[in-house]
């Protein structure tokens with residue numbers, strides 16, 4: 001039985017990956033900051049959910065010992081980007097190299113470049129560089145926004161649409177190429193059978209480009225709460241985000257608005273690597289968003 005360590009494996013994408021790798025006979029270690037929050041994973045027979053501080057290098061070294069595969073899925077949309085997106089990937093890559101782990105997979109984000117407009121995207125680019133510095137054979141994936149049951153994108157809009165009479169929408173013309181969570185998982189798992197994927201970076205996109213307005217309108221229609229959408233100009237988008245930054249669980253920040261200034265689309269309309277076919281949003285979203 002092969003052994004895999006999924007760091008950040010308790011989140012939306014990590015849980016889907018854990019289920020798939022568990023079925024593929026991997027023994028999994030899933031570190032978390034708070035075990036009681038991830039009870040859904042403690043029932044997976046192949047998964048060992050452990051409370052651990054993955055920023056601590058001794059803890060990391062202990063977790064890495066004997067692993068065949070390490071996947072880093074830690075990501076945040078606000079907070080200390082330098083620590084979570086740059087320092088931690090560097091520590092993980094260095095520890096994986098020292099422990100002679102055979103495969104390291106790092107989840108970055110589409111649009112991660114050193115000159116991107118947002119700190120989120122710039123820190124993701126710096127994280128990729130940190131990973132490559134210590135573990136040049138790492139495989140890096142850069143997904144566009146990910147959808148699927150439990151996502152925090154369309155599900156979040158569905159929740160807002162259920163209670164709001166209308167939607168004042170920041171960046172309505174922002175463009176995305178949503179990719180299904182199971183397609184992201186399939187790409188990660190497929191890469192394990194392609195030795196030539198080592199040292200490579202793969203953008204991951206769905207089959208179609210949508211504006212944010214289209215995605216919100218589609219979510220409203222599907223969930224049975226179609227609402228008027230008032231597109232906000234850029235200055236008001238920033239103002240709305242500034243106000244939301246003061247809310248405890250505010251769904252948007254000014255940095256998110258900056259991220260949306262670059263189209264979240266794959267180069268030359270590409271979708272998935274390794275001959276995989278991307279699943280359309282319309283084939284999946286009704287399953288978890290449609291009004292019952």
Ligand SMILES: NC(=O)c1ccc[n+]([C@@H]2O[C@H](COP(=O)([O-])OP(=O)(O)OC[C@H]3O[C@@H](n4cnc5c(N)ncnc54)[C@H](OP(=O)(O)O)[C@@H]3O)[C@@H](O)[C@H]2O)c1
Pocket residue numbers: 007008009010011012013014031032033034038054072073074075076084107108109110142143144145146147153
């Ligand atoms: N979801 C998307 O649409 C999307 C799009 C592009 C790229 N990505 C990238 O894909 C990866 C997975 O995303 P996701 O949606 O699955 O994220 P998620 O659901 O928010 O999960 C994030 C994971 O990271 C861990 N984590 C968060 N902050 C941490 C910190 N400061 N220190 C240590 N661990 C921390 C959490 O673990 P505990 O809370 O259990 O400790 C959790 O397991 C991320 O790198 C993200 O940037 C996601």
